[in-house]
């Protein structure tokens with residue numbers, strides 16, 4: 379399991395500083411949608427420049443203009459870019475092709491996708507499929523559990539409000555990537571929080587999940 383640090387609602391300086399503090403305990407860094415919207419592709423470029431050896435995920439949440447947006451992300455240094463699973467199939471196909479051309483990866487965010495749309499997304503065998511509880515569902519509806527977890531993906535990602543308390547539940551699904559934002563970035567001690575997730579993910583704290 380890879381731990382993906384999601385950097386959202388931060389300045390670029392704060393994002394760089396947190397990533398630097400938690401670097402030993404994370405596998406991938408996500409440049410969150412909020413950073414991309416506020417600071418543009420410069421946020422992706424600066425994170426990749428600071429952490430050239432770490433997988434950088436540009437959470438652009440593409441819905442249309444797939445080739446253009448994915449080209450922007452990969453030119454800025456992203457290793458993975460995201461597309462919404464609710465986007466038209468032609469757009470997801472274009473993301474897959476653009477990623478293949480650059481030797482990069484696609485994460486399909488299944489936020490608000492229907493069973494039918496999830497089935498459609500599962501045809502993209504090279505894609506990482508992300509089961510995601512949105513920020514608004516968490517904060518405005520108090521939703522914690524996920525409605526749809528694709529059982530057929532061998533590259534499953536899980537995101538949205540993952541905490542140290544809920545991490546054992548996440549582990550049961552053996553995701554390829556566990557995406558964690560606020561539980562690290564808003565922790566009093568981000569390095570300690572990231573270390574705890576990392577150790578649990580790498581099974582050094584298996585007993586904690588029994």
Ligand SMILES: O=C(CO)[C@H](O)[C@H](O)COP(=O)(O)O
Pocket residue numbers: 384385386408410411437511512513537538539540557558559560561
């Ligand atoms: O994509 C996102 C928001 O749309 C976040 O990356 C994802 O939700 C993880 O952040 P958190 O752990 O704070 O929920």
